[in-house]
Amino acid sequence: MAGKTAKSARPAFEGAGAAMAVFGRAVLDLLWPPQCLVSREIVGATGQIAPDFWKQLAFIDAPLCARCGLPFAYDPGPDALCPTCIAYPPAFDRARAPLAYGSATSKMLIQFKWGGRMDGVKPFAAWMARAAGPSFREADIVVPVPLHVTRLVSRRFNQSALLAQQLARILDVELSVDLLVRTRRTPSQMGKNRKQRRSNVAKAFAVRPARRAAAVDRHVLLVDDVLTTGATVNACAKALKQAGARQVDVVTLARVVDDEWHSL
Ligand SMILES: [Zn+2]
Numbered sequence: 001m002a003g004k005t006a007k008s009a010r011p012a013f014e015g016a017g018a019a020m021a022v023f024g025r026a027v028l029d030l031l032w033p034p035q036c037l038v039s040r041e042i043v044g045a046t047g048q049i050a051p052d053f054w055k056q057l058a059f060i061d062a063p064l065c066a067r068c069g070l071p072f073a074y075d076p077g078p079d080a081l082c083p084t085c086i087a088y089p090p091a092f093d094r095a096r097a098p099l100a101y102g103s104a105t106s107k108m109l110i111q112f113k114w115g116g117r118m119d120g121v122k123p124f125a126a127w128m129a130r131a132a133g134p135s136f137r138e139a140d141i142v143v144p145v146p147l148h149v150t151r152l153v154s155r156r157f158n159q160s161a162l163l164a165q166q167l168a169r170i171l172d173v174e175l176s177v178d179l180l181v182r183t184r185r186t187p188s189q190m191g192k193n194r195k196q197r198r199s200n201v202a203k204a205f206a207v208r209p210a211r212r213a214a215a216v217d218r219h220v221l222l223v224d225d226v227l228t229t230g231a232t233v234n235a236c237a238k239a240l241k242q243a244g245a246r247q248v249d250v251v252t253l254a255r256v257v258d259d260e261w262h263s264l
Contacts, residue, residue, distance in 0.1 A: 037120045038108045047123040049108075056104035060097060060131065060257070068230060069096040069131075071257055090230055092237035095250035096136070097227060098127035100257040109225060109254065113159050125166035128223075128251045132171075136249055139221035141214065142168035142175045145236055146182045146205070163253060164223035173221065179211050180236055189228065197231035205236045207243035216244035227255040 034046040038053040049057070063075040065082035068090060072080070099105050111117040112124075144164035161177050168175035186204045189197050207215050220240050224233055227250065237248040 034119070035117075037111060037117065037123070038104055040111070046119050053104050053107075056102065057108075058100040058102050058105070058257075059127075060100050060255070064096075067094060068227075069094070069255060071100070090237065091234050091241060092222065092230075092248045092250045094136075095227055095230065095233065095252065095255070096128075096131045096133070097252045097255035098131035099254040101226060101228075101254045105254045113225065116157075118157075118162065121162045121166050124253050125163055125170055128163065128167055128253060129170045132167075132221075132249075132251045136221060136251065137171050137173065138219060139171070139173050139247075139249060140218040141179070142171070142173050142221045142223060143179045143236075143240075144177055145222065145224040145232060146180050160224050163225065167221075167223055167251065171221075176211070176214060178208055179214055179220075180205055180239065181208050189231065194229045194231070197229050198234070201231050201235040203235070205239045207239055212243055215240055217246050218244075219247040220245045220249070222248055222250045224250070224252045225254070227252040229256075 033042045034044065034048060035041065036043045036048065036050040036053060038056075039050055041050050043050055060069070060071050063072040063080070064070060065072065065085055066079045067081050067085040070082045070084070072082070108120070112120050142164050144158060144160040147158045147160075158177075164177065165175055182204055183206050184204055186200050189200060192200060222233055222236055222240070227233060233250045233252070237245075237250070240248050
């Protein structure tokens, strides 16, 4: 009898717990109503985007450069590369991003990076997982692009690490937030051209010596928020490959697709 009582009591307890969670969410929504991830206007649920801004977000579709994920205006066939990847072959194997960089994406990233808006992490990582596709799930380890410690203090959190953590959960791949380190603080990449960006981040990243074994012969999935010229993820991929990584794929939330945004 006691067993039966215990068994029948559990669903009732879980039901009460779920009801409390719904009530708790309703109270929280009254106190802090969910805000659009771009504009901060009130929306129906956490992680949503107001319809006007949703229309402005440009999601990237195939055909793409097989290497860097740049969308093509026409389909040049499978495994085709863009002129940049032919002229400057990157150190990473593949890069993918769900969003093309534009004004709405820019506003959303400002909210995320400097506005402390962590309510976007779950939807962002879900979009990134979709853009990455099934073959990226074969990665052995997910690694965020690290921030220098002084920048981490001023920004309070590393947004790439938050995205990496959620993406690793979705893909069911091991997460390592300390495999890569930033060996020196670099000036912002903003306003620099491709060559300046490359030299700005050259040798700025290294595999942490104590974690070197975690990189050897591994397929690494590197995570960052935006790919502009690719200089940062390229410098990270170089460090990972020098440490023995077999393959380095990259997933970012957004990527630049036209020259207008290259000076960011
Ligand atoms: Zn390319």
